[in-house]
Each structure stands twice: as C-alpha cells, then as structure tokens.
Amino acid sequence: MIKFRLIPVFASLLMLASCGSNTAENPSAGEQSESSTTASGAETFSQSDTSSPVSDDSRRSGDNMAAEFDLVSRTVKLNSGYEMPVLGLGTWTQDDDTAESSVYAALKDGYRLIDTAQYYGNETGVGRGIQRAIDEGIAAREDIFVTTKVMPSNYERAYSSIDDSLERLGLDYIDLMLIHQSGSNDTEVYKALCQGVKDEKLRSIGISNYYTLDEYERVTAGSEIKPAVVQNENHPFYQNTDFQKAVSKYGTVVESWYPFGGRGHTQDLFGNETIMDIAKAHSKTSAQIILRWHLQAGYVTIPGSQNPDHILENISIFDFELTDAEMQRIAELHTGQRYENW
Numbered sequence: 001m002i003k004f005r006l007i008p009v010f011a012s013l014l015m016l017a018s019c020g021s022n023t024a025e026n027p028s029a030g031e032q033s034e035s036s037t038t039a040s041g042a043e044t045f046s047q048s049d050t051s052s053p054v055s056d057d058s059r060r061s062g063d064n065m066a067a068e069f070d071l072v073s074r075t076v077k078l079n080s081g082y083e084m085p086v087l088g089l090g091t092w093t094q095d096d097d098t099a100e101s102s103v104y105a106a107l108k109d110g111y112r113l114i115d116t117a118q119y120y121g122n123e124t125g126v127g128r129g130i131q132r133a134i135d136e137g138i139a140a141r142e143d144i145f146v147t148t149k150v151m152p153s154n155y156e157r158a159y160s161s162i163d164d165s166l167e168r169l170g171l172d173y174i175d176l177m178l179i180h181q182s183g184s185n186d187t188e189v190y191k192a193l194c195q196g197v198k199d200e201k202l203r204s205i206g207i208s209n210y211y212t213l214d215e216y217e218r219v220t221a222g223s224e225i226k227p228a229v230v231q232n233e234n235h236p237f238y239q240n241t242d243f244q245k246a247v248s249k250y251g252t253v254v255e256s257w258y259p260f261g262g263r264g265h266t267q268d269l270f271g272n273e274t275i276m277d278i279a280k281a282h283s284k285t286s287a288q289i290i291l292r293w294h295l296q297a298g299y300v301t302i303p304g305s306q307n308p309d310h311i312l313e314n315i316s317i318f319d320f321e322l323t324d325a326e327m328q329r330i331a332e333l334h335t336g337q338r339y340e341n342w
Helices: 096-109 123-135 152-169 186-198 213-220 241-250 266-270 273-282 286-296 308-315 324-331
Strands: 003-010 034-037 043-046 064-070 075-077 083-085 113-115 145-150 174-179 202-208 229-232 253-256 299-301
Touching (some): 096 123, 096 308, 113 123, 123 145, 123 152, 145 186, 152 186, 174 229, 186 213, 202 213, 213 241, 229 241, 241 253, 266 286, 273 286, 273 324, 286 324
Parallel strands (some): 113 145, 145 174, 174 202, 202 229, 253 299
Antiparallel strands (some): 003 064, 034 043, 064 075, 075 083
C-alpha cells in the first residue's frame, strides 16, 4: 500500500466538539439547539450540550498523530474523522448545465470529490450531476465527498445559507463547507459552520484563502472545532510548506484550488523544463506530473475542467510514483509568489 506520511501532528480537536463561547452565539445550559435572529437580522445560536464525546485527554496537544495520504484508497483521514478523497473536480466558472455534465463525467471516471461554492452559482447543476450518477448506480451518496463554500459577506444569514446549499445540491448533508475567503465578520461565519456540524448538516468545516497561521488562529479563535481543510492557491511555483507544517499541529490538511497556476498561467507550469523532463521520463503529461506532485507533497487537489478528455487525464495519475529526486527538483521550483491576491 502506497502511503505518504505528512509530518507528525498533535491530536485534532474533533468536529463534534462545541464551538467557542463568544458573542451572542454563546451556548446556555438547558437550551435546545436552534437558530434565532437578532433585531439587526443576524442569526445567533444557542446549544443544549457543550460537551464533547471526545475525552479531554484526547484533545490535549501533544498526542502524536499523523495525517496520511493513502494513494491506494485515494483518501486522507481528516481531523473530523471522515475520509476525504485526495483528488477531485473543481467547478469554478461553470454554469449549471456545464457543471452537471462535468460532475457526471468525473464521477463516471472514478472521481469521488466534487468542489463547488455558493458564489459559483452552480450548486444546482452540481447536485443534478451527483444525482444522475447515483441514479445510474455509478456511485453511492456516501462515497461522494461534496465541498461548498460561503462568503463572509453572508454573515447575517450564514447558518441559513447552509440550508440553501443543501436544497440546491439536493443533499441531506454536506461533507465539507468552507469560508470562501477572509473578510469582516468571518469569525461569525465560522461559528455558524460550527453550529452546522453540531446540527449534523455539515460533516467537516474549514477555510479558504487564509495564508498565515495568525489568520488561521484569528478566524477560529474561541472555537474547539479546528478546520479540517484549508483550501488555498498552491502549485509548484507557490508551495507554502511553512503554512502547511504550521496548521498540521491541528490536524488540518491543505487543499490546492489552482494546482496548475490558474487560468492564464497554466502554460508557465506545463512548459517548465523540469516538469516536462520528468513527464517524459514517466510517459505522462505535465498536468499529470503536477497533480501527482501535489498528492505526494501532501496536498489535496481539485483541478477544474469541463473537458471530458482532461477530466480523465487528470485522474490517471495513480499508476506511477515520483522519485525522491524528482520531488526535490519540483520543490526547487518554488518562487514564493502567488498569482492571485484573494
């Protein structure tokens, strides 16, 4: 079995733990779990049980754990206790009809991780593609891992937006919901996601476009639930391994949303001499080498495509392995510069 062990991490704070006790979302003993609305229209939450089923000993830092990418099962175990596929399909820029077709094609090709967002405006199409695959027996719901995201600007109804996404996707639960990017009131949105976990609408939660440990700890301050995933720009030219190591102490996995550098930049990577040379040695494409590097470097990755040939190409990376020397050559391509400033 091929497994790539990330650096040791301390015990994760499991997802069924309660959220922090700041602001109007502070739970009061004896109250039932429910959402309410303040005079300003912002939702607040009360919780009946602030205890965790996990013992205090198991939550203390210092309990040694490790996140493993199992490239046989093609999954990694999150700090929430759930298995997440390590390679998936991104759907940014796709409309509903396109997303339905690409999601269906991906699931048919063996993908089990699908990424969308409220901002993309295609959750309905993503849901249709998933349901079509389920109806045809291609995949069972429990084998498909669905990620969506909420903008911090939606803080006044962040909790209600979970139900909106569930309805558009046609699902009973969402596997992973992220804050789409840093912004004012993102701490309130994070607390709403915590409540979604407690109410069993969300299985795992996380953040996207947070690039420093200070930002990570700011948005999660006061919450016992730590992000299962941070989804950021990562690729051979921007590897950000220091951040990856820093959040690993919380059991958090980093996911790459621009594995090829993003639109307008893919040829910078595809045409790189080092990557082309390694691709030739393995009789693979540059895209396949880059995606394989992500997995062996410990990054979940979600290349986006609506082209059926590219969708199949991108998942055809589990029949070879990069050598340590090849991994080092790609590591040396790091420039420290991102393409985007989100």
